[in-house]
Amino acid sequence: MRFAVWAPNADRVSVIGDFNDWDAARHPMQVRPEAGIWEIFIPAVEPGALYKFAIRNRDSGEVLTKTDPYGRRFELRPNTAAIVEPPDNYRWQDAEWMEHRRRHPDFWQHQPMSIYEVHLGSWQLDEHGQFLDYRTLAHRLVDHVRALGFTHIELLPITEHPFDGSWGYQTTGYFAPTSRFGSPDDFRYFVDHCHCNGIGVILDWVPAHFPRDEWALARFDGTQLYEHADPRQGEHRDWGTLIFNFGRNEVRSFLLASALYWLETFHLDGLRVDAVASMLYLDYSREDGDWIPNIYGGNENLEAISFLREMNSVTHGEQPGTCVLAEESTSWPQVTRPTYLGGLGFTMKWNMGWMHDTLTYMREDPVHRRYHHDQLTFGMLYAFTENFVLPFSHDEVVHGKGSLLQRMPGDDWQAFANLRLLYAYQFTYPGKKLLFMGCEFAQRHEWSETRGLDWHELCSEYHRGIQQLIADLNALYSSCPALHHYDFDHRGFAWADCHDSDQSVLSYYRYARSEGDRHRDQRDRHNDQGDLQGDRHRDLDGLERDRHSEEGDRHKEKHHDYSLVALNFTPVPRFGYRLGVPQPGFWQERLNSDAACYGGSNLGNGGGVMAEEIPWSGQPYSVSLTLPPLAAVVLVSSSHDDGALGTGD
Incomplete structure (x- = not known):
């Protein structure tokens, strides 16, 4: 087994594990000084062996015991050792799905996309109150999702993490599915089973920050290696986490490799990038004087912007047909526009403004809603400036906000009627759809990661009615081209x-x-085969002509x-x-x-x-x-x- 680790500020690094009694003197590593990478080949190390790195800082002499940043499997928490994982020999059954994805990289533009967001640890528990494993979850989740008509499952982070209460957002293993639910091959089975049943899988991925755990990335070689040294650049004080140094090539490489690893090795169909706003702004959630401007004196994080553009270009280029979704809560322009036009290159963006305005409006007593009508109409002013997803996510049913049902005014009948109206509005409004687990049957209580969903509520006619409505809305959204073909147009x-x-x-x-639209689309596809610069001029000219003729087209064309x-x-x-x-x-x-x-x-x-x-x-x-x-x-x-x-x- 070959081991390698990046620790440029160390003067000694050793592999320690259960195969050498965790003795740092047994297997010292050799350094490539020009790269700061330490490596060693150790014979007779079998898959399943536990290991870490013992790293001594060259300046302070401090010895740190660290797990492998590139580890592909880890012990079940609270233990933290990496596990030697054999080569990937899983026999995939999803060749048809993967070929279709490769041949139709822009399927998401004109096709229905309805996402069921899931926290695997609390979707459902076994009879002893324990986690279900990936393989059991595959069958139960797919049956549920197919019955309701969702097209995709989005997983809250299943990248390895030590603390259940972080929901996976404090990642320590950027290349390893959490061992809470089984092995990497078990997770491959989960994705494979989804694909074989026509369900895509998206992973919530967290490149914005990482936790301070002493055995993980923080001060990896005794210095701020992955993070910034200056706390005005390197700390998220709201979350108690550290910020990646996106200006460092090795850090960018680490994160790019992680993104591609999930898409390639686990056949995932997309990544939802968490907390993009915190990456874009140097003064995100900071007081005056508590942040360092960029070289031009502005608050834009130029290194993070460059990283995001590179990440989107690389993932779309290397894995055509995959999606990268941004959770971005500000008015940053062109989040979902191509990088060659100055955009960030994301496939889609969560429409946080629409979500906040809609839920604020729905909380009003109906007698007062006449005074808040603009909260529903304002969103159309920017609805097509980005490729939007309409999210009612986990963030809307935690931290004292209550469940969606609890946020609806009136008695029980009116609350359920309001919720049905809310869902119908979401599924008929332009944009792809996302709904967090439990919302599909109107769970009464706020979500908690410590217990399973309240499935017993489906004994109630009202709750069953909500679930039937979601199934019918998904069916309508998928079968009616008017409700999905121009989600972004x-x-x-x-x-x-x-x-x-x-x-x-x-x-x-x-x-x-319309027929005219079809001809325009064919023209655009033909233009795509020509010179890119010429395409830009033709597209702009065609867009101007379309604007003038569009209203007439709607009446004249079938x-x-x-x-x-x-x-x-x-x-x-x-x-x-x-x-x-x-x-x-x-x-x-x-x-x-x-x-x-x-x-x-x-x-x-x-x-x-x-x-x-x-x-x-x-x-x-x-x-x-x-x-x-x-x-x-x-x-x-x-x-x-x-x-x-x-x-x-």
């Missing part, structure tokens, strides 16, 4: 009426690709799909509510969140309505609707009829 959205604040009603259209969404944010039913529609014929009520099967009052439009030749709000036709209390109705034109889901009388 303004061509797929238009207001029907955004001004009815007096009645707290919001309505909009969603469009699928669309594959129209959808009309009407949301009533008060408990007052609205009868004879007229909205304009772009074409005649029958408009089917594909979904009504007030349907009896979801626990609602079953008020609705009897399966659909006929458009009348009454112009309304700039449309040549209109429909007269019944809007149920605290409910959403989704109607589609008769040219796209896949059968109704939950509908009211």
Whole structure:
């Protein structure tokens, strides 16, 4: 077995392990002084052996015992030794999935993407209150996710970490799936089983900071090797963690290797990068005078920006078809735009602004919502500036915030109705979808990593109704092109009426690709084969022409799909509510969140309505609707009829 470690400020490094009685004198390593890398080959070391490094600092003489930063497997906490892992001989069964991913690297742009966010340690426990293993989780999770129609599972960090209460966000093993749930091959089985059942897997990955544990990365060779020496650059005081030195090539290499390792070795379909805002700003969560400006005097972390661009370029280049999602909570521009245009190069970004505005609005008593209508409409001003994911994540159901159900106003009936309305709004609004575990059946209690989800609540009709609604919303989102094809493009959205604040009603259209759009897409693909610089000019010219012709196209071209969404944010039913529609014929009520099967009052439009030749709000036709209390109705034109889901009388 060959061992190697980077420790440029050491004057002695030894491998210690259970194969040499943890004796630092037995296996001293040789140094490559130009690189600061120490290495040794030790014969007869078998897979499963435990090891660490004994590192003596050249200046202080201090001896530190460190685990392997590149370790591929570790002992179960609280033990911290790395484990010698054999070569990867796992026999994957997902060749078809991986080939499709490689051949369709931009599948996510025009396809539905609905993400189920999971903390593996608390999704479900065994009969003794212990963790399930990766293989058991694979089968139970996939069955659950497929039944509800989610397309992807996003895992809170399963990179090795010592403290359960950190949920994995204080990573110490950047190349090792946590041993809490089994071996690396067990995790490969988990991903493999997901792929064989048509489910993608995304990992929450944490390059922004790392914990101070003395046996891990902190002061690795007796100096601030992975972190900055100056605490004004090197500490996250809010979290008690250390910040990577992104200006150091070896540190960048370490993190880039980690990102590629998960995508390549474990076949993961994407990474969700945690706390990107804390990486971008030197003054993130700091007082004046407690941070060091960049060379131009600004607060931008130029080294971190450079790293993120390189990471996104490398991962997309080396692993086509994978996604990198940014948790970025500020108005930093072009997070999801290509690096050659000055962007950061992420595939998608969490829309934190939309999430905060929406939840703030939903907490209002319906009688007051008329005064907060702009919290729903404001988001459309920036909805297409990035490729957005709409997240109701773990962060929204912890730290005293309560569950999503607890944040809804009114009695039990109104709280569940509000939650159904919230989910319908999320699934019909432009952007990919993300929902944290437990939210799919309206768990009443705030989430805690110390216990499993309250699955017993599914004995209640209201909770079962929420779960059925999520399944039906996923089915509608996937089957109706208007609701997903233009998630990132303004061509797929238009207001029907955004001004009815007096009645707290919001309505909009969603469009699928038209014949003209198809020709434009074909032209763009043809241009992609030409000179890149020429493409940029043609794209800009084409975009300008599209803007002028677009409104006319919507009336002249035959669309594959129209959808009309009407949301009533008060408990007052609205009868004879007229909205304009772009074409005649029958408009089917594909979904009504007030349907009896979801626990609602079953008020609705009897399966659909006929458009009348009454112009309304700039449309040549209109429909007269019944809007149920605290409910959403989704109607589609008769040219796209896949059968109704939950509908009211």
